[in-house]
Amino acid sequence: xxxxxxxxxxxxxxxxxxxxxxxxxxxxxxxxxxxxxxxxxxxxxxxxxxxxxxxxxxxxxxxxxxxxxxxxxxxxxxxxxxxxxxxxxxxxxxxxxxxxxxxxxxxxxxxxxxxxxxxxxxxxxxxxxxxxxxxxxxxxxxxxxxxxxxxxxxxxxxxxxxxxxxxxxxxxxxxxxxxxxxxxxxxxxxxxxxxxxxxxxxxxxxxxxxxxxxxxxxxxxxxxxxxxxxxxxxxxxxxxxxxxxxxxxxxxxxxxxxxxxxxxxxxxxxxxxxxxxxxxxxxxx
Numbered sequence: 001x002x003x004x005x006x007x008x009x010x011x012x013x014x015x016x017x018x019x020x021x022x023x024x025x026x027x028x029x030x031x032x033x034x035x036x037x038x039x040x041x042x043x044x045x046x047x048x049x050x051x052x053x054x055x056x057x058x059x060x061x062x063x064x065x066x067x068x069x070x071x072x073x074x075x076x077x078x079x080x081x082x083x084x085x086x087x088x089x090x091x092x093x094x095x096x097x098x099x100x101x102x103x104x105x106x107x108x109x110x111x112x113x114x115x116x117x118x119x120x121x122x123x124x125x126x127x128x129x130x131x132x133x134x135x136x137x138x139x140x141x142x143x144x145x146x147x148x149x150x151x152x153x154x155x156x157x158x159x160x161x162x163x164x165x166x167x168x169x170x171x172x173x174x175x176x177x178x179x180x181x182x183x184x185x186x187x188x189x190x191x192x193x194x195x196x197x198x199x200x201x202x203x204x205x206x207x208x209x210x211x212x213x214x215x216x217x218x219x220x221x222x223x224x225x226x227x228x229x230x231x232x233x234x235x236x237x238x239x240x241x242x243x244x245x246x247x248x249x250x251x252x253x254x255x256x257x258x259x260x261x262x263x264x265x266x267x268x269x270x271x272x273x274x275x276x277x278x279x280x281x282x283x284x285x
Contacts, residue, residue: 014067071136109144111256202233
């Protein structure tokens with residue numbers, strides 16, 4: 001594409017980002033939709049997040065995307081929050097309004113739920129869930145499960161205060177279905193239908209690691225990892241080896257990305273073009 005004075009920019013704020021396919025998928029979507037937009041990466045953690053967000057207010061941005069570890073921290077720098085985003089306590093999508101305000105949304109939950117229902121065959125109201133990770137992705141995933149009537153959601157995190165905070169927020173804002181599990185306690189997993197990894201373990205510098213022992217896995221369960229690069233984390237490889245159904249975060253990324261485009265542009269996202277681009281990436285094209 002040709003970048004000109006009218007080009008609207010989107011940047012993804014997070015760390016690490018080297019494994020992300022988001023820019024290629026998003027830019028293919030803009031191209032297919034005939035949009036003069038460009039998506040690129042800004043690798044940053046919490047330390048300078050406020051300065052960066054404030055700078056974006058005064059530049060030619062339609063908004064920006066947010067990923068680990070900034071999805072919760074970013075809330076303090078926004079002017080408005082969508083009601084569901086506010087309940088979740090996490091934002092992955094920020095829109096710059098015509099008035100110049102920054103409004104936070106969360107499309108992770110939409111993308112995740114569409115993926116596990118359409119690709120995983122899961123109905124939340126019939127299932128018990130166990131989630132590793134209570135950061136931004138974990139918040140979105142568990143919150144949307146509670147919203148759609150999950151029977152029970154067990155939540156654990158390397159930082160116990162994060163898990164307890166998410167449990168409290170879900171029980172207060174959605175439904176009293178969440179329960180805190182101490183780090184390293186795998187006793188509740190046997191009673192679950194779906195095991196979720198939103199911890200980031202298995203990607204970036206943690207490739208080859210899993211949040212749980214292989215011997216605790218059961219063939220009757222579905223294992224979902226929010227990571228999609230690598231396509232099969234150690235968590236998913238172990239689950240597959242024991243005969244369980246597995247699902248990575250590719251569909252979650254596709255559907256949440258499509259929802260982002262619709263928020264930033266007000267138009268329909270070219271989902272199939274974006275899906276094909278992701279499949280091409282996986283195929284090494």
